[in-house]
Amino acid sequence: MTPLDQDSYRLSVAPMLDWTDRHFRYLVRLISRRVRLYTEMVVDQSILLGNRPKLLDFSPEEHPVALQLGGSVPEKLAEAARIGEAWGYDEINLNLGCPSERVQGGGFGACLMLEPDLVAESMAAMRQAVKIPVTAKHRLGVDEVEDYRYLARFVEKLAGVGVGVFIVHARKAYLKGLSPAENRTIPPLRYDWVYRLKQDFPHLTIVLNGGVRTLEEVQAHLAKVDGVMLGRAVYEDPFVLEPADRRLFGEAHATTRLEVAQAMLRYAEAQLEQGTPLWAMARHMLNLFKGQPRGRLWRRVLSERACRRGAGVEVLQEALERVAASGEVAPELAHHAGL
Numbered sequence: 001m002t003p004l005d006q007d008s009y010r011l012s013v014a015p016m017l018d019w020t021d022r023h024f025r026y027l028v029r030l031i032s033r034r035v036r037l038y039t040e041m042v043v044d045q046s047i048l049l050g051n052r053p054k055l056l057d058f059s060p061e062e063h064p065v066a067l068q069l070g071g072s073v074p075e076k077l078a079e080a081a082r083i084g085e086a087w088g089y090d091e092i093n094l095n096l097g098c099p100s101e102r103v104q105g106g107g108f109g110a111c112l113m114l115e116p117d118l119v120a121e122s123m124a125a126m127r128q129a130v131k132i133p134v135t136a137k138h139r140l141g142v143d144e145v146e147d148y149r150y151l152a153r154f155v156e157k158l159a160g161v162g163v164g165v166f167i168v169h170a171r172k173a174y175l176k177g178l179s180p181a182e183n184r185t186i187p188p189l190r191y192d193w194v195y196r197l198k199q200d201f202p203h204l205t206i207v208l209n210g211g212v213r214t215l216e217e218v219q220a221h222l223a224k225v226d227g228v229m230l231g232r233a234v235y236e237d238p239f240v241l242e243p244a245d246r247r248l249f250g251e252a253h254a255t256t257r258l259e260v261a262q263a264m265l266r267y268a269e270a271q272l273e274q275g276t277p278l279w280a281m282a283r284h285m286l287n288l289f290k291g292q293p294r295g296r297l298w299r300r301v302l303s304e305r306a307c308r309r310g311a312g313v314e315v316l317q318e319a320l321e322r323v324a325a326s327g328e329v330a331p332e333l334a335h336h337a338g339l
């Protein structure tokens, strides 16, 4: 296994089905060069049998980027991990936290927390198949299993087969009775359990996830754990990450919403030529000007026009012009953005 660059786990964007596809990840990468990115969960079987370019292709700019897998059959997971590594991913992550009924039906996701032996066997097989890090993303527990000692034994077991990075969604999951969305809000957050894992396993990389909204909160957690993963906060306002490279990684990188929009326009142009519909990209850009004076106008232009059949970059251009015309954008920036 390649040595872990622990620093690269300080900040990451969570795997989110339907949200963190390659286009959203590209947008995020324009805002932070250092944040670690995760794909949506991809089921191992789909990789083995499905359209691999569609499932796995990503832009070189996205590195570091991890492929999140769903599955529970060690041989299939190992083969899917091998394919992911060959495709160029920097990490393979196993989903042990999703409580959706569909995922439970497949026998994977959060319900695997009840089967530590099978998870250990799967992760050992994945580790054997690849050189890149194989990591786990899990909850504090499921259903009536809510016991720090159980969690610690689970982590210890996986560490025993060489897993070195644990991304812990700091609440348990209910397998019955709550929708996936409710399972992200109703079970209470227990950050103290995640801090305790780091104390008990100081040699492991422990990443805290769940309910973190701001970089200030990230910085506070980083005093206790190695990394923080943000999900909804980034999707709802991607620019929350803008100061991250400077504050968390000591890098000078800075950008503006307008520069990001302009770069997305160039990206969209290239993607449209390959047959990607504009909406596939524009839908992830709706929140780019969140909280700005013309943010709603931007959103409206995109949501009304970018989903139309045959829509092209002129829609993004118009939305940009409208935002720039508000006067909130300095003239030299507007010029820089080619407006």
Ligand SMILES: Cc1cc2nc3c(=O)[nH]c(=O)nc-3n(C[C@H](O)[C@H](O)[C@H](O)COP(=O)(O)O)c2cc1C
Binding pocket: 014, 015, 016, 017, 018, 019, 040, 041, 068, 095, 096, 097, 098, 137, 169, 184, 209, 210, 211, 212, 229, 230, 231, 232, 233
């Ligand atoms: C729309 C959506 C889709 C998600 N899909 C996945 C997924 O594919 N794999 C996964 O491990 N977690 C998934 N999650 C859970 C997130 O990765 C994360 O653990 C959760 O949202 C808590 O973090 P947050 O409070 O920062 O959003 C999803 C969350 C959302 C909101």
